Amino acid sequence: MTRRLIVIGGDAAGMSAASQARRLIGGEDLEILVFERGRFTSYAACGIPYWIAGMVDERDDLIARAPETFRDRQDIDVRIRHEVVAIDPGQRTVTVRDLATDEQASHRYDDLLIATGATPVRPPIDGVDLPGVFGVQTLEDGHQVLDALEHREPRRAVVIGGGYIGLEMAEAMTIRGLDVTLVDRLPQPMNTIDPDLGAQIAEAMRGMGMTLHLETDVLAIDADGDGHVRAVETAAGTFDADLVVLGTGTRPLTDLAEAAEIPVGSAGGIVTDAQQRTPVDGVWAAGDCAQTHHRISGQPVAIALGTIANKQGRIAGLNLGGVAARFPGVLGTAVTKVCEVEIARTGLSEDGARSAGFDPVTAVVEGSTRAHYYPGARPITVKVIAERDSGRLLGAQIVGKEGAAKRIDVFATALWNEMTVEEMINLDLAYAPPFSPVWDPVLIAARQGANAVADAG
């Protein structure tokens, strides 16, 4: 009998796994059935703010592969607008509702991959579900925001929360010509960046004309006479809002798994081993709905990011296809930009290092993205966090202008290999005046980090 793999969720992790498994096993031996409750597959959720900003021409530019393509070219049966409403791991079945007809059916599986993704956190405040309040996670969300921009002609946007999506949407709304107010309960936007570098981010956002209210709790969201969002009440006053964006992060979508008693871990994601198997026989999980381990802290983490989802999907697909493969964990590498300011991080922050039981020393250096005399040289600030006793690199952060942020990848690769900052100093990185000063800022930071380790020793 043909084995059947059922995948719940047709985006990065789910479709990577399905494609990878199909490359290894043909349709006569493995039937692959994907249920996606939305209308789209394999889309770039990370691109949505840029689509809303008008920097991406067409929605379809964000779609890597349509359901028909999977069906026609890869023999993967993708059913959009089909929502899985229950999993029965004992019977090895899922119950699926066809959202077009509202009919339900039961489908047997041999293997089940849960790739349900994540959903924007909705803070528990009155009015959070009003029309005009948007989370930004799916293409449908993007359509709704664009509809609102077109039909309601909003003038004022309030963004609640200064995470990645909050920042990118604040930029998008500014580009769209709205007055933007960002409200965040934390002392700075991007709380994954240490305060010494974080200050530059708030400054840049204010420089773009945004109003920031930091260390400010949101109390409620108010409606107008039509029941549409009208204002955001905060501890610092009430701000008129024609449109509200939630930028308070995401949480793994684990409701289905929890109802089926598939274990969810301390980081809020479905628990898997390195092969992406859950503890429940025949059930796998990958992507934003799953948790993984942080290679430096050793702790479980749930990070909603397309790169991780793609990689975990690939690993799940390899194992499902009979090729043993292991996902080796993450470093928490991330990058974004607000207008001209690029922001990147990897590994542990200074506080994160302490929480994980390390005794960190740090160094912060200011440099230049190119030789100082070369046209287009831009400022870059680099922070390294290293272990006091061993000098082992624990993390790094970068804030700067064009050409700054992607340098974080050198730190990510060094972290992956457990290098010390001392060892990093002699790394043979590329140098020419259009690309770097003779001592790349990464290496200057490593050198200062090594000095800090030596001074502390």
Added chain:
Amino acid sequence: MTRRLIVIGGDAAGMSAASQARRLIGGEDLEILVFERGRFTSYAACGIPYWIAGMVDERDDLIARAPETFRDRQDIDVRIRHEVVAIDPGQRTVTVRDLATDEQASHRYDDLLIATGATPVRPPIDGVDLPGVFGVQTLEDGHQVLDALEHREPRRAVVIGGGYIGLEMAEAMTIRGLDVTLVDRLPQPMNTIDPDLGAQIAEAMRGMGMTLHLETDVLAIDADGDGHVRAVETAAGTFDADLVVLGTGTRPLTDLAEAAEIPVGSAGGIVTDAQQRTPVDGVWAAGDCAQTHHRISGQPVAIALGTIANKQGRIAGLNLGGVAARFPGVLGTAVTKVCEVEIARTGLSEDGARSAGFDPVTAVVEGSTRAHYYPGARPITVKVIAERDSGRLLGAQIVGKEGAAKRIDVFATALWNEMTVEEMINLDLAYAPPFSPVWDPVLIAARQGANAVADAG
């Protein structure tokens, strides 16, 4: 008695060593005397083509620190226009000619650091020393080319050799409005790049309006009636030239060392250990004049590059200052650009891998520097070279447009740590649409490299 360190050569390696030693030992215990035969110290030789192109405003922008600054702030006695003409390791003396007065004097040393740098290779052809034929290595060379541009108003430049300096000077001459012809005996410019990627470089140069004559030997350089360069005779014809640039690489300046029987190795550079000590008691060497070892091939190499000179100088200075430190070798990482085309490499090329005794497999992928839908996404071609049996990364090359080349640093860091291409696939590199596709081209190349290893296995 105060120890005396004499340094020959006041550029990257020499001044890094002097500065580092001084940070560790004060002037009462260590006298530092630097002889530099030119007029300048610590200048960015790599910036000279951009100065000539007019992209750098002032010559002094290329000077990191002037002789007076070393004297006043660091108690380092720098004597410019002083040429060391002989070393006597037995007596521990150097003979120095003051180029202003032509007087000679002998100076005793306790430690001697040779940091004489490299010099452009002058091919053994008639006319190579004619006025109007320029190597480009020192600020004086830069002044001479700029003088020629200003006073002779040349219209046609011939560049002999398509190495880094050849390419950068071809670009500079094009920017200056000259008709540029590049003549190279090899089948492509940048012979450190494999032919499959190298073809893009020649194409880009032709696109800029340059004329390329490849696989073409230069036979002679002809003079006009005034004894100034007039034309370059080649196997493909004679090309008029008002100005000729030598881009045929550099060789370590080892004449002084050889005369003093300080060993020069098979790569043409002064032999040192990892602490930058030569086999001769009290004599050290660092920078372009020294050879080092290639971490992947294990073979001795002499690479003229400011980064290596600075790092080796620092290592020599640490050891001279009493802090044990070792230079761990190089990967041959390099980067440059010709107009819009960025070019980078690290580790071994495909042929280089074979020469070093490896059995390589390769993969070449074409990708995009940003998410394909994000404005400003540019093409990037990445090649990986891996060992057939182990999958160990041996080298990588990148040719592309803006934002492509500096990604080579991830490969350099992975190479340094002896990663396999398989291990690289899951590296947690930074992703956001303005910075990278969801699978960074580096990771796609690693994945294809791993597939090539698997297919070959």
